[in-house]
Amino acid sequence: MSNSVNKHFDAVGSYLRPAELKEARAKFANNEISAEQLRAVEDRLIEDVIKKQKAHGLHYITDGEFRRSYWHLDFMWGFGGVEHIELDHGYQFHGEETTKGSLKLTGKITGSGHPFIKDFLFVKQFEEEGVEAKLTIPAPAQFLAELFRGDNSKNTREFYPNNEELIHDIAEAYRTFFREIHAAGCNTVQLDDCTWGMIVDDDFWKSMAGKGFTLEHEALQYLTVNNLAIEDKPEGLTINTHVCRGNYHSCYATKGAYDPVAPYLFAKENVNTYYLEYDDERSGSFEPLKYVSDNKRVVLGLITTKSPILEDKSTIIARIREAEKYIPLERLSLSPQCGFASCEIGNKLTEEEQWAKLSLVREITEEVWG
Numbered sequence: 367m368s369n370s371v372n373k374h375f376d377a378v379g380s381y382l383r384p385a386e387l388k389e390a391r392a393k394f395a396n397n398e399i400s401a402e403q404l405r406a407v408e409d410r411l412i413e414d415v416i417k418k419q420k421a422h423g424l425h426y427i428t429d430g431e432f433r434r435s436y437w438h439l440d441f442m443w444g445f446g447g448v449e450h451i452e453l454d455h456g457y458q459f460h461g462e463e464t465t466k467g468s469l470k471l472t473g474k475i476t477g478s479g480h481p482f483i484k485d486f487l488f489v490k491q492f493e494e495e496g497v498e499a500k501l502t503i504p505a506p507a508q509f510l511a512e513l514f515r516g517d518n519s520k521n522t523r524e525f526y527p528n529n530e531e532l533i534h535d536i537a538e539a540y541r542t543f544f545r546e547i548h549a550a551g552c553n554t555v556q557l558d559d560c561t562w563g564m565i566v567d568d569d570f571w572k573s574m575a576g577k578g579f580t581l582e583h584e585a586l587q588y589l590t591v592n593n594l595a596i597e598d599k600p601e602g603l604t605i606n607t608h609v610c611r612g613n614y615h616s617c618y619a620t621k622g623a624y625d626p627v628a629p630y631l632f633a634k635e636n637v638n639t640y641y642l643e644y645d646d647e648r649s650g651s652f653e654p655l656k657y658v659s660d661n662k663r664v665v666l667g668l669i670t671t672k673s674p675i676l677e678d679k680s681t682i683i684a685r686i687r688e689a690e691k692y693i694p695l696e697r698l699s700l701s702p703q704c705g706f707a708s709c710e711i712g713n714k715l716t717e718e719e720q721w722a723k724l725s726l727v728r729e730i731t732e733e734v735w736g
Contacts, residue, residue: 374698375699380431391710446539
């Protein structure tokens, strides 16, 4: 694949965990193996998944999120002032309840010395010409939302009586992390963000009715914390975002088109590229893409990771042409709509089916942009 085509072929970043990895993590949780023994297994299997990413022609490589239980919480637990807790209930997805991890504050939030820096350095050693290591982490807005999930709000208010100080400290913790991860050699960070999908969902809206919730208030709050975190980012650090509606064991959390949040998210969030979920009708039309400013790129998530069934190539190409009405083809790319294992459980397909999905994305990319 030529470099000009390669930049249009992408993936969100998480991959199905091999059985050996799940077993090792379970043994570690039960004190049957040491942290060093677990890391040795993780290292070996991460090196293997990186080889597979390279073999499929991906420009960006990740560790597959193999060292994490969750796409978001493990990163949040790495901040100062944050503690891992288990709740009585997980997130209620359509069809399944998630595992019950969450967080609580033990003090003011700080960002220095995050353990993900060591994890990134392991991936970086596998960079080569045309292959770059990227890091996927939850968006600042997602961290803010988690702090007000259910009864978490009571604990949060003990340390932050108002949101102004909280948003300031979240943003500063992220800015510290961005400086340190860039100093470690990371040039591309992807902020994964479900908050925009939450606030366009009718059911979520109804559940918040009577509590002072308005879409505009929430959107401005999420936009503010994300942009404040990105402000003054190190020169040479690219920050992108992936917008999702939940991805757990092939189930989804929310539904709703981008239209209500496009004037905030697409027009005003200071990221370079949007990875957008567009694999079914829950995401709405491409029309909101008209709000994306001229200097930004869009990665169309038209291939689902929730099902092993391979999409029809001609249908996907037709949808790319439809999106092209709003964004020039040169600024568009193609990827699966989400990762294959946003949480350790993974989606309901095999590793072979996972790589077949990426092969399909590559084939379509070569045909459209070749």
